[in-house]
Amino acid sequence: MYLRPANERGHANHGWLDSHHSFSFANYHDPKHMGFSVLRVINDDQVQPSMGFGTHGHQDMEIISYVMQGRLAHKDSEGNVETIPAGDVQIMSAGTGIQHSEFNGSDQEAVKFLQIWVLPSTAGGAPRYEQKTIAxxxxxxAIVSPSGGDSAVAIKQDMTLYRLMLNAGDTQTLEVGSRRGYLHVIEGQARAGGQQFGPGDGVGLENAEALTLDADEAFTALWFDLP
Structure with missing residues (x-):
């Protein structure tokens, strides 16, 4: 079982941006934490009001933004200009190349969001953008899946991303069989296998491993079903 405690993640505080890295990113490099299966980046970002990431490029990466608090303003070279509110999920398939910027859409409160990068199943292809409010x-x-459709955004990879929500006292078993899985906690506390899991903690499963969560309080996490 691959454990990634929140307090052991990489950390960078630039004033306008406070970011925690589950996997190696930018100036943070740890050969023990380079990703998990096709999951390459989970950055837990907090951006101050009216600040953000200026225009920059990506290629051959599936980039998911999940907003936890506030609003994230997006603009890209394909002509998409959108605001992503808390709870929405957005995906940008970079394909052959795309330029974009991301800013806090508020001049009053910080925006908190997860920036998630997934390696695509095939390189190239036309860039695309999709955003949904998913009940x-x-x-x-499921909030991200290969087929997408009315109830999830589509990704160019054999993976499904689920939002897991438990009430206090609920029990949920996560199993991977011949695949792999990764859990990233957003809020709340739960116990599993003698471990306590809280916001920012991560755990990866493979080789038919299973994890049974017992929620101590309202608990929200992302569960990645990975190849």
Missing amino acids: QTDRMT
Whole structure:
């Protein structure tokens, strides 16, 4: 079992940006934490009001933004100009190349969001953008999937991203079989296998491992079903 405690993540505080890196990113490099399966980046970012990332480029990467608090303003070279509110999920498939910027859409409050990078199944292709508000329909609700459709945004990879929401006292078992899985906690506390998991903690499963979570309080996490 791959454990990634929140307090052991990489950290960079630039004043306008406070970021925690689950995996190696930018100036933070740890050969033990380079990613998990096709999951390459989970950055837990807090951006101050009216600040953000200026125009920059990406290529051959599936980039997911999940806003936890506030609003994230997006603009890209394909002509997409959008604001992403808390709870929405956005994906940008960089394909052959795209330029974009991301800013805090408020001049009053910080925006908190997860920036997630996933390696695509194939290189190239036309860049694309998609954003959805996805209602929670069960404990495990798919928000990103290969097929997309009305209830999830589409990704160019054999992976599904679920939002997991438990109430206090709920129990949920996560199993991977012949695949792999990664859990990233957003809020709340839960116990599993003698470990306590809270915001920012991560755990990866492979080789038919399973994890049974017992929620001590309202608990929200992202569960990645990975190849």
